[in-house]
Amino acid sequence: MVSGLDDDAASPEGPVVRKLAGALGAEITGVSLRDLSDEEFAVVRSAFLEHCVLVFPGQHLDPDAHLAFAQRWGQLRTDHWLESATGHPEIQPMINRGKKASITELWHADGPFEEHPPSITILNAITIPPWGGDTMWSNQYLAYDRLPDDLRERVDTLRAVHAGFGFEATHPVVRVHPDTGRKSLFISQILTRHFEGSTQRKSYPLLKHLLELATSPDLTFRHRWSEGDLLMWDNRCVIHFAIHDYGEQTRLMHRAVVS
């Protein structure tokens, strides 16, 4: 899609896209997200659809600029279960509540238990501990493509029940990305409870097997955060895992979620 803009082909002025792992993830430099032209936005958008996770290092956006950039991707969520301390209900602060209280240290898509799960999550790294707190993503297009033929045909027909935080929703196990038209696996650890019409006990072996295949290291990218990073991922084709290995250290992210 944007192969012509990858690596050395890009001009020094304007976006430079560099892949960060074999399966997904790319870094974009040479742009300021504060004043992204429509042409630059088109490049970023097509890189996003191709690489599923984009990192923009050194952006240091304030909540206003974060909000303005995020709004270019669609309608933003106003999640009131996270108190808003940023001046915008669309920008939620995410702080370190300790490892035991962490609810994101598992492979998951954001909000699979909702009828309409969010499409894109955009994080702004405000305070990062000196070490630890990496995030991992796994490419679920490739997870689906790599399934053995018989298993792929089987999961094509399955639907699964996802539950969490008092919500519950049923979705196909294989979904089609509205923009790319590609199929991807849609299962999360813990949050995906069972296949529709089956029990948790009966669903467990296949769910566990699918998750193992779907999170094989060669399908993943892992980001070590720096303050000022703006990072976005596509919940419609990736699952992610927030590693909690930084104890009680301060870590603050601002999050915007596109409906």
Next chain:
Amino acid sequence: MTIRTSVRPTVHRLAGSLGAEVTGVDLAQLDDDTFEVIKAAFLAHCVLVIPGKELGPGTLRDFASRFGTLHTNPAVKHVHGYPEVVPLIGRGKKRAITEVWHSDGSYEPVPPSVSILHPRQLPRCGGDTLFANQYLAFDRLHPRMQAFLERTPACHYGFRGSAVHPSVITHPETGRNALYLGAGFTQHFEGWSPRESAPLLDQLVADATTPDLTFRHRWSVGDVVMWDNRCALHYAIHDYGQEHRVMHRITVEGSIPRFRGR
């Protein structure tokens, strides 16, 4: 006379459980004080990344030899003139035997203590290496599971032989106990069949490599990366298709793995 530069070695951690980067050192002209900083950081962090300029095989060998006697094997292809330096050349994903959690040479009666890698050719992207801290993996186990593993050795098999080692080993330099199992070479507990061992072994290795015990390194030209096989497992991700990836590897001879009690 030693010429001292104003640059001091700096160590900073790269993840919560293991891995640190050492900057401000030139491995081509290393004084003893700087080596002691590197050695102490290595024992503390299990994996070191030392970025710098590309090093020739002789310089890499001289640095490595500060950690002990270097391993040589006449049967293994090496860099001409440097029997200690082995070129690891990617042969495609299907033939990759390192894309699994393992400790180098655990199937040998005397496995290497330290492995040192230096890239000669890297793919444009991909080919990261994962490491997992096996001190912490052991510390996390229930005391009864620890006691079981302390008295139950495991059998390791490789293409150059097999060996039986304790499932928990005491690091000869730090004195700390570490889990010593893997997914690749470790096939069963002594006296148990592979079938009997598989469920427990799989679970132990999965718990020993959970993401919060790991560090993932993305390679750059000039990196020297070294890890301690006595307390870390590693996993070489193959996500770079047909692209070339060549590493120079040196291993330091170790000692017979032993458990020395708590």
